[in-house]
Amino acid sequence: MKLHGYFRSAASYRVRIALNLKGLTAEHEYHHLRKGEQRAPDYLHLNPQGLVPTLETDHGGTITQSLAIIEWLDETHPEPPLLPKNPTPRARVRAFAMVLACDTHPIQNLGVLNRLRTAKLPEEAVTRWAAEINEQGLDACERLILIERGPFCFGATPTLADICLVPQLYNARRFKVDVSKFRRLLEAEAACLALPPFKDAAPEKQPDFEP
Amino acid sequence: MKLHGYFRSAASYRVRIALNLKGLTAEHEYHHLRKGEQRAPDYLHLNPQGLVPTLETDHGGTITQSLAIIEWLDETHPEPPLLPKNPTPRARVRAFAMVLACDTHPIQNLGVLNRLRTAKLPEEAVTRWAAEINEQGLDACERLILIERGPFCFGATPTLADICLVPQLYNARRFKVDVSKFRRLLEAEAACLALPPFKDAAPEKQPDFEP
Structure with a gap:
């Protein structure tokens, strides 16, 4: 398997945690988002959105979107499970994840913030x-x-x-x-950060990390 | 089952299609988003985001987030399946859905467009x-x-x-x-709109429709 990612990408970070929880290793290829490396034609062929992460499977498949990758990892490597067995708790876990993956992260992502800058919003308004959106x-x-x-x-x-949180x-x-x-x-985060799969996936532990 | 929705909400529209494809009926409760009805305290108790849709199951469960609801419907009512059986094609279907559900729809949604208006973007820039984002x-x-x-x-x-498309x-x-x-x-859309489950879920077919 090869994971295309970037140290600071929250979506790549999610997949790194999932790989670690499953005890899987992947080859890593890093794409420097601030330098626009995700827009290289070879990469757009794998991921037409020009986003990270992308997973190339051992069987020639290409999977984009972090939650689709994590569900695939959970289906192909069931232990330890990343979702409850029963449908209603499963749905509640997915819904929590999607509050962050659909309605939070994409709206505070580099692409949207750059759109706001192009629309001439002052930097202070962009940060606010x-x-x-995060809050x-x-x-x-929390609720x-x-x-x-x-x-x-x-x-x-x-x-x-937790992988999204x-x-x-x-x-x-x-x-x-x-x-x-x-x-x-914060209670959940503390429980997570006591575990090596979460700790080792942190941005500052990645080879492409920049302060 | 009771589905909380709004005729024009794309996320509610997805769930209506899924219910129809499964041959399921639900009680519907409509929340007029432009009048802010989704912010009523009773509703926030069900859906702390103040968004539609929310599904109340027959067993007292409450599920938010359209894709989590649809996966739940697919797990609890497996026929006809809404995802392929094999993990890699499943992941590719989910990834396509998430391009729209994570990286498209939330960034052009009413809440974000109102934020742009509050930030004093001219109406023409908001529409652009x-x-x-849709394009x-x-x-x-398409790719x-x-x-x-x-x-x-x-x-x-x-x-x-197709349900998201x-x-x-x-x-x-x-x-x-x-x-x-x-x-x-457009080829996929035409195939869908030939089917009653898609046709009947359209905004203009809903009792709360307003032109």
Whole structure:
């Protein structure tokens, strides 16, 4: 397997965590998003969105979109499971993940922030936009799991929800969001960051890391 | 089952198609998004994001996020399947759906467009933003399925990909995107719109429709 990613991409970070939780190793190819390397024609052939991550499987398949990659990893390498077995809890884990993967991360991503800059928004308004989007998404997530047992988002083991949460909290802090009020999310994050699969996937542990 | 939705919400439209494809009926409750009804405290208790759709199951469960609801419907009512059986084609269908559900629809949604208005973007720039986001997402989708058999996005039967495509093309036309260049997407849309489950889910067929 080969994973195309970038150290700071939250979506790549999610897939790195999932690979580590499954005990899988992949070859890594890094695409420097701020230098526009994801727009190289060879890469666009693999991923027509010009985004990371992309997974090339051992059987010649190409899979884009972090959540589709993680569901594929979970289906092809079932242990440990990243989703509960029963449909309703499964759906609640997926919904939590999608609050972040659909309604939060893409709206504070580099591409959208650059669009705001092109539309002549002052840099201060761009940063505020990113912070507010993060805060709004995390606030909904906190409420979604108030009724769930901890220490992870959904119970005693990490799921797709935690895999999406940890990179989003990393982003939120970059945009100076005060995350201290999200007590249930911070409890889950602490449980995750005690585990090597999460720790080793962190941006600062990647070979392409830049401060 | 009770589905909370709104006639024009693309995410609600997806779930209506999925229910129809499964031959399921649900009670419908409509929330007028432009009047802010999705922000009523009773509804926020069900869906802390204040978004539609939300599904209340027959067993007291509450599921948010359209793709999580559709995966739940597919797991609890397997026929006809909305995803291929094999992991790699499944992942490719999910990835196509997520190009629209993560990287397109949320960035042209009412909430984001209102944020742009609050940031004092002229109305013409807001509409151009929505059109460009739709065009970019649909362009990636067209490329993702150029190698796939038709007439649907992924072969001979509709999948989650088609369920996301039809509402997104509806949105794109509202924002005056020239969709005629997306020949493969239009082929899939035509195959879908020949089927009652897609036709009956259209915004103009819903009781809360307003021209």
